[in-house]
Amino acid sequence: MAERLLEVKDLNVKFATEDGIVQAVDGISFDLERGKVLGIVGESGSGKSVTAMTLMGLTRGINARFDGEVLYKGTDLLQVSDRDMQNYRGNELGIIFQDPMTSLNPVYRIGEQIAEAIQAHENVGKRAARARTIELLRQVGIPNPESRVDDFPHQFSGGMRQRAMIAMALSCNPSILIADEPTTALDVTIQAQIVELVSRLKDDFDSAVIFITHDLGVIADIADEIIVMYAGRVVERGSKRDVFYDPQMPYTWGLLGSIPRLDRPRPERLHTIEGSPPSLINPPEGCKFRPRCPHAFDRCMQEPGLENRVETPGHLDRCWLDVDYKREHRDETISGGSTEAA
Amino acid sequence: MLLVLLAVSFIVYFIFIVIPGGDPAQRIAGKVATQANILAIRKKLGLDQSFIVQWYDLVKALFTAKLVSYSNQTNVVDQIKQGLPATFSLAIGAGIIWFGFGVLVGTISAVTAGRISDRAITALALIGISMPVAWLGLILRFFLAGDGGSGVSWFPDGGYVPLSANPAQWFYHLILPWLTLAVLFIGFYGRVLRSNILDTINEDFVRTAKAKGLSSRRILVKHVLRASLIPIVTLFGLDFASVLGGGAIITETVYNLHGVGWYAAQSIASEDLPPLMGVTLFGAMFIVVFSLLVDIAYAYLDPRIRLS
Amino acid sequence: MATTGQEEFTLDTAAELAAKEGGSQIQGKSPWVLAGRRMRRNYVSLAFLGIFLLIVISCLLAPLYVSQVSHIPQNDVRTGATVVEHGKTVNVISQGGTKIVNGVPQIVFGGVPIGAQWGAAGGKYVLGADELGRDVGTRLLYGGRNSLFIGVTSAAICTTLSVVLALLAGYFGGIVDWIISRFFDLVWAFPVVLLGIALGTALSVNGFHHGPINVSSGSLWIPIGVISFVFIPYIGRPLRGQVLALRNREFIEAATAQGAGPVRIMFSELLPNVASSVLVLFTLIVANSILTEVGLSFLGAGVQLPNPSWGTMIQEGSKLLSTAPQISLFPGIAIALTVLSLNVFGDGLRDALDPRAKIRIEHG
Ligand SMILES: Nc1ncnc2c1ncn2[C@@H]1O[C@H](COP(=O)(O)OP(=O)(O)OP(=O)(O)O)[C@@H](O)[C@H]1O
């Protein structure tokens, strides 16, 4: 068994806001081993980014409260002081954000921004940092890195900016790379390149990856394990195989139905899940997905636990429905044959 | 820019010749003018001709330094030139003080947002921008300078000593005017910078900087302040230009600094319009020139503009 | 910057609030309702609004003060009069005399007005007299009426004009926008006080007599006109930007598609969307207008004598600071308090309604 890098146990994140308490992350747990890719999927507002940023201590603030544990190589990152956290950020955990344009500082050269990360953690001179930067840019596939290193972010295309962000995140050789919807702002052909790049670099740098997306299709090739999040909770968790071929949660079906698949007949129109995510201040009682679930029945007024309900061990879900019933009916949603697609 | 200056001069023409109505020559001549003055003005400004010609003549008179005040027959342009040292000294010193302290105060306030120091600074800044400059100047002068009757005379009672004559006295005489003028701006800049910083802190690139593991100090100075200061530079360019161009009339008047603004103020009571015309145009000129400089500074500070 | 500072954590208060107000119901309320709720919780802001209203009411009650307390009308000159102070008779203006300054006797020209009596002279000269024996207290209230009137009226005119210009520029774009923007630029290119005294002086020569508008030279409408003019770009520019940004949003296109005309769109679609900024900017402009009035009047290009205003009072008192500081002191305090209360209230309003509204100020 590979080295276990990260162990998240019952993580809770709450924010005090004017309108009340936002329970952005509600008791999620997962592990991550070196060399693996963990996919986190869910709609907008399901708490994916908050989870990712909490791992790096980026959600800290006077209005935030955390419970549970985030064990990185045995150290609980939630207990690490702000100052010590600096040594983990960039050095042990690197992150790429959704929008590469706004995530890079427009007034500094690409090279300066990457070198800055290197120099924050290693005692290297300007020249050495620059040489490393150029090498990193080459590794992430930027043509002509010797001259592009002095460009400003606005001189890069969207895809190149995201590559530069990846170079920055990997500059200090972190053990974990978190990619928070790195492809959402890019067009489709570039999306695939970025995913491929992340997967290749993971091996080159011998790290683990947490890949966040709202589009299951994006991680179909690279994820080892997948977590499906809804309203701050994990609603289904399993290997890629489990989630793609034996999904147990009507919500997951909806997500699967919303991606075009080559191995299934193309639906008339792309399915989207009806309704909108629940309030995180006053979440619905029972199963959080109940108000939007076409299969809901009276038992759903009680919240189902995250349990193993199928033959495969490690495949967990939060749904009361009978497994056979689900296997019979899920294809209607996934392949877009059902009526609620209208 | 020339176009703007032309338009500015037209506004000046409009204010002084067209708005008041009546016989402009008599008006320009002011209350103490003689019949001969009036005739001279009428001829010089071509007031019997069409308005384009009038306007042209006015501008020409100004730029060829031929505009003359009728309360004491002095040349307006010469008088403005004489006021420059005092005005520039006031502007430069006050500018340094208000920019420096404004940035300091705004940064401290933003970094400690919500805490005591922030509240105290916010309260003081609000008081600072709420005091009329004339009153603040008078009170400071009364309590701290000269024979004011307060018994304290730490500072000289107004007036200006040229830098070339006596640098120490120059400095000494300017301390109170600098502070008086700076108070309002410190309060204002501090508040603007505070809110800029608090906005910038939420920018994605600041989050990236944090995620890189930079120290809070480095994030603040390199990433947050740099971005937050860009709008302040515009503000400073305009305000500084305004003060350089004689806009600090009240401060100059209160402290009897014989600068450009003071000169303009002197002609109000006698309704002597040529000096006002001259100074107004002069002040606007500075703002126009500095707007251009600000644009250049902007391009330097923000590469997106520089390279496009 | 990021702290784990649990002690400041406001989770409990937030929870209470949510419980009290029914949690999720809050979402989806109009921004005005939300702002109102925020405002109600901002006690500092409300307190200062109270102070401002108190000042306004006091000034409006000036005639009552004359008839019930001071018994000295605002422009009543009493150089030779006496008052009874603690049973003793004293001159309102002590004539001439000498004064010892730093050991050197100096002749005092003119008279020394009587200082603040507070209650000692039975309501007369509560805040002392000015050089003509007028009652400073009475004039403070009447001066306040003028200063506040000028401040509020010119801010109202200025705001109205700027809003209309901004709507026109933002809605029509193109050449209309170009002209209006250049106009803003032009006015913006003059130092405020300089432009103010230039206009003020030019107007006070003969007054303003063009078309249907006839304003005589001592009128309060001159400073009002001047102040409302010089601040136009200060509101117009930020608003134009906002309108421009709104112009291409779907709801405007929807309204156009439904056949709404330009006026309809400008006033019933665009205006409500910038109304919160307008309100904030208005409050701040009132404060600035009051300060500008002081500056102009101090320089003699604002309110003309013998009308009192806080600015003219400071100016009159400036010559007598050493013998009768009350003349300048009290109006200054009154202005600072008024403007401060407006600024604090305006700040609260901004935080509640539109955190981006900012205004550049300049009074030199
Ligand atoms: N600092 C904060 N204060 C209050 N609420 C917050 C804060 N940060 C996030 N939230 C809330 O937490 C919820 C989860 O947000 P999060 O950004 O994690 O969603 P997400 O799954 O990443 O969605 P997306 O796909 O849009 O990125 C949202 O409702 C958001 O409003």
Ligand code: SF4
């Ligand atoms: S538990 Fe009920 S409501 Fe929730 S997903 Fe399953 S069927 Fe739907």
Ligand SMILES: [Mg+2]
């Ligand atoms: Mg997100």
